[in-house]
Amino acid sequence: MHFGPILRALMHNKTRFWLITLEVGLTLAIVVNCINVTLDFRAQYTHESGMDEANLMVVTTEPFGAEFKEEEFVENLEREDLASLRSFPGVRDALATTSVPISGGGSATSRKALGSELDSESTPYYIVSDHVVDTFGLELLAGRRFEPGDFEFDEDENGDILHRNVLVTETLANAYYPEGDALGKMVQNDEGQLTNTIVGIVSDMDNSWPTWDNGKHRVLFFPGQPGSDRRMRYIVRVDEGAIDSVFSGLEQRVLGINPERIVRVETLGEYREDYYSAQLAMIKMLSAVSFLLLLITSLGIVGLTAFSVTQRTRQIGTRRALGATKGDIVRYFLVENWIITGIGLILGAAMTYGLNFVLVSIADSPKLEWPLLVGGMLLLWVTGVVAAYVPAQRATLVSPEIATRSV
Amino acid sequence: MLAYHLKIAFKSLRRNPVLSTLLIGGIALGIAVSTAFVTTYYLMASDPIPEKSDRLFAVQLDSWEVDDPYDDDHPEEPPLQITYRDLQGIMQSDIPSLQSGMYKAQLTVHPEAETDRPYRANTRLCFGDFFAMFDVPFTYGGYWGQQADKGPEPVVVLSQETNQRLFGGENSVGRTVRLEDRDFTVVGVMDAWQPMIKYYDVNNFQFDESEEIFIPFNFNRPLELSSSGNTSGWKFHPGNEYEDFLQSENVFIQMWVQLDSDRQRDEYLSFLDAYTEGQRELGRFERPTNNRVRPVMEWLEVNEVVPEEAKLMLIIAVLFLLVCSVNLIGILLGKFLARAPEVGVRRALGASKLSIFAQHLVECELIGLLGGGIGIVLSALALELINGLFDDTFSFGLDLNMVGAGVLLSLVSGLIAGVYPAWRICRVAPASHLKLQ
Numbered sequence: 001m002h003f004g005p006i007l008r009a010l011m012h013n014k015t016r017f018w019l020i021t022l023e024v025g026l027t028l029a030i031v032v033n034c035i036n037v038t039l040d041f042r043a044q045y046t047h048e049s050g051m052d053e054a055n056l057m058v059v060t061t062e063p064f065g066a067e068f069k070e071e072e073f074v075e076n077l078e079r080e081d082l083a084s085l086r087s088f089p090g091v092r093d094a095l096a097t098t099s100v101p102i103s104g105g106g107s108a109t110s111r112k113a114l115g116s117e118l119d120s121e122s123t124p125y126y127i128v129s130d131h132v133v134d135t136f137g138l139e140l141l142a143g144r145r146f147e148p149g150d151f152e153f154d155e156d157e158n159g160d161i162l163h164r165n166v167l168v169t170e171t172l173a174n175a176y177y178p179e180g181d182a183l184g185k186m187v188q189n190d191e192g193q194l195t196n197t198i199v200g201i202v203s204d205m206d207n208s209w210p211t212w213d214n215g216k217h218r219v220l221f222f223p224g225q226p227g228s229d230r231r232m233r234y235i236v237r238v239d240e241g242a243i244d245s246v247f248s249g250l251e252q253r254v255l256g257i258n259p260e261r262i263v264r265v266e267t268l269g270e271y272r273e274d275y276y277s278a279q280l281a282m283i284k285m286l287s288a289v290s291f292l293l294l295l296i297t298s299l300g301i302v303g304l305t306a307f308s309v310t311q312r313t314r315q316i317g318t319r320r321a322l323g324a325t326k327g328d329i330v331r332y333f334l335v336e337n338w339i340i341t342g343i344g345l346i347l348g349a350a351m352t353y354g355l356n357f358v359l360v361s362i363a364d365s366p367k368l369e370w371p372l373l374v375g376g377m378l379l380l381w382v383t384g385v386v387a388a389y390v391p392a393q394r395a396t397l398v399s400p401e402i403a404t405r406s407v
Numbered sequence: 408m409l410a411y412h413l414k415i416a417f418k419s420l421r422r423n424p425v426l427s428t429l430l431i432g433g434i435a436l437g438i439a440v441s442t443a444f445v446t447t448y449y450l451m452a453s454d455p456i457p458e459k460s461d462r463l464f465a466v467q468l469d470s471w472e473v474d475d476p477y478d479d480d481h482p483e484e485p486p487l488q489i490t491y492r493d494l495q496g497i498m499q500s501d502i503p504s505l506q507s508g509m510y511k512a513q514l515t516v517h518p519e520a521e522t523d524r525p526y527r528a529n530t531r532l533c534f535g536d537f538f539a540m541f542d543v544p545f546t547y548g549g550y551w552g553q554q555a556d557k558g559p560e561p562v563v564v565l566s567q568e569t570n571q572r573l574f575g576g577e578n579s580v581g582r583t584v585r586l587e588d589r590d591f592t593v594v595g596v597m598d599a600w601q602p603m604i605k606y607y608d609v610n611n612f613q614f615d616e617s618e619e620i621f622i623p624f625n626f627n628r629p630l631e632l633s634s635s636g637n638t639s640g641w642k643f644h645p646g647n648e649y650e651d652f653l654q655s656e657n658v659f660i661q662m663w664v665q666l667d668s669d670r671q672r673d674e675y676l677s678f679l680d681a682y683t684e685g686q687r688e689l690g691r692f693e694r695p696t697n698n699r700v701r702p703v704m705e706w707l708e709v710n711e712v713v714p715e716e717a718k719l720m721l722i723i724a725v726l727f728l729l730v731c732s733v734n735l736i737g738i739l740l741g742k743f744l745a746r747a748p749e750v751g752v753r754r755a756l757g758a759s760k761l762s763i764f765a766q767h768l769v770e771c772e773l774i775g776l777l778g779g780g781i782g783i784v785l786s787a788l789a790l791e792l793i794n795g796l797f798d799d800t801f802s803f804g805l806d807l808n809m810v811g812a813g814v815l816l817s818l819v820s821g822l823i824a825g826v827y828p829a830w831r832i833c834r835v836a837p838a839s840h841l842k843l844q
């Protein structure tokens with residue numbers, strides 16, 4: 001195939017050439033950036049939480065009975081609820097907690113290594129009953145689980161508990177004690193009134209805000225009594241695959257113990273869907289926009305190649321009369337298309353990085369990696385070839401005799 | 408002349424229906440996508456209360472820790488909310504025309520109907536001025552007065568939905584609602600009221616629904632209600648009782664005032680500065696004086712209420728329309744040039760360049776408008792889809808401005824796409840194509 005004549009022919013019609021080039025380039029820039037953002041959102045949504053997430057459920061109860069005002073009543077009921085939940089068929093373990101991971105709702109406090117001069121570390125925490133490690137499905141990396149003694153506290157004259165033993169995730173332990181020797185050490189709040197001893201270090205898990213980068217995998221567990229007259233909440237871990245069978249029974253089970261409350265049973269997976277709903281919606285919108293854009297561009301290529309075929313009917317006829325085969329004609333238009341889209345893609349690569357730069361600075365999008373760009377270029381190149389093939393095929397229908405005919 | 412151009416344009420479109428569909432469909436898609444996302448952005452970024460947004464101010468006092476600012480990334484920024492103690496202090500001022508501290512809490516509602524179980528309702532604790540300040544519309548009754556604020560008297564304002572749920576939508580003014588362990592008398596039922604941005608409290612989620620129930624602020628004490636929104640603190644406070652919490656340095660209250668003139672605004676700022684100066688003598692407010700009153704739009708900017716995703720989609724959507732326009736130029740160019748012989752004949756018969764140019768431009772604008780019309784209808788559908796994608800957190804819809812913007816966009820893209828091809832075709836020499844004929 002001779003590129004020379006094709007190139008010279010292209011240069012005769014510069015405008016058309018630049019239009020397709022520009023369109024292909026712009027399309028590449030937009031589509032690749034859309035995919036880039038989409039992949040980032042997908043990665044956020046599908047990342048591992050470090051828990052046995054597929055088998056976790058959340059039971060939320062909101063009391064309205066008058067007797068819940070009594071602290072002791074809540075304490076006893078919580079114990080009863082837990083025993084009942086743990087004995088439910090298909091349930092592996094359960095705990096009571098103040099809030100739920102991957103929910104967007106929770107509390108954080110500040111702690112730092114005891115006596116440290118440095119700024120304190122923001123510390124997302126959960127007040128929990130025991131059975132932490134086994135309910136979340138974590139690994140105990142060092143130290144021990146909570147023991148009954150950890151739930152017996154000394155209160156000062158104001159009713160404050162100034163010292164508790166705690167469990168922390170590996171990441172948080174290393175944030176306090178970067179040397180990796182946190183076990184058995186203490187942490188304190190800024191002013192030093194509150195102290196905690198790290199009695200166990202567990203494997204990393206997501207806290208309430210997994211998209212909060214600086215707080216990633218930071219969790220501190222306070223032993224205590226999480227329930228209150230406003231809310232009593234449980235995390236339930238079920239046997240592998242038992243989630244559906246357990247799900248339907250839990251609400252009645254809890255209401256059976258005390259009906260004076262509103263009860264909601266959800267899977268942790270539902271919390272995840274909810275937490276990432278904006279990301280999921282963005283994935284769908286960006287995919288739809290990318291698809292429509294590819295459609296428009298390929299229709300554009302079809303249209304323009306078709307015109308170029310119509311315009312060159314006499315030329316094609318002449319070439320056919322001079323001995324060019326049908327294959328030669330198809331190849332001519334395909335190569336022409338390759339050249340145009342090729343240049344468009346090179347131009348588009350620059351535009352893609354340009355747009356990525358803008359999106360990174362304005363909309364906090366992720367940086368573009370080159371393999372994705374190469375993938376996008378291939379995708380558009382193939383789209384271009386397929387789009388050009390149909391009209392090119394039509395060009396072969398031009399019969400050689402047309403050259404001899406005067407219009 | 409225009410009628411004639413239009414007639415020819417229609418004829419030209421009918422001559423090649425496949426191509427015309429492609430042209431109009433292409434621009435329709437471009438308008439649909441761009442109008443839809445421009446609309447979402449516009450609705451999020453526009454003024455939620457244009458008639459008085461420059462007279463409503465969010466109040467900030469820098470009560471934070473002396474050597475550790477509230478926001479490490481913006482150390483010059485005071486906290487976004489205020490403490491209960493400071494609310495008590497600054498509500499004493501009679502400078503603002505209207506003023507209200509407020510926060511969100513969860514309350515148990517006990518419906519009268521035996522069939523409806525008790526449920527938790529999002530409740531706003533606020534002062535009566537709240538409703539006047541934010542122009543809250545009422546279907547029945549109205550809001551409570553200062554007497555009820557002081558009492559506090561057990562009065563309640565219901566949202567439209569809550570009134571529907573509890574009283575079947577009837578006029579419930581004067582009837583009783585049981586909240587927690589006591590009875591409240593309904594004084595007002597709101598009309599539908601759902602600002603796109605919940606600008607008076609953007610703490611948890613700026614697109615949150617407005618509350619279901621409103622009660623006088625001072626019930627916070629008897630009901631011991633903590634905030635179900637954000638509570639932030641920096642200082643350890645002894646004691647676990649509700650009263651201990653109220654006396655602490657925890658911020659959880661949003662404070663709004665209406666100041667109708669610059670003079671009023673200056674006076675109020677001086678009042679705030681004097682107040683914090685006085686508190687400093689008590690050992691609080693150790694940071695440099697940094698009190699702010701910020702009008703609505705500035706407040707929304709500080710809180711960055713327009714999500715980055717909306718900006719992203721706006722950029723993508725505008726580029727999308729650009730591609731559609733480039734696509735349109737290409738196809739129009741082909742279409743017009745294929746008509747060169749015909750134009751040559753018309754030129755030879757005396758048609759001026761200008762008239763050829765105008766005729767083709769009219770054809771482009773016709774394509775733009777037809778595409779735009781379809782596109783605007785499609786964008787309304789797209790917005791419905793977007794609402795669905797976000798589980799109806801949003802109620803995006805086209806308003807007249809956006810329909811106008813859509814029409815304008817289609818005219819502009821028709822023009823942009825049409826000028827070059829029309830210019831090319833009007834320069835066709837009369838003779839060259841006649842020779843071939």
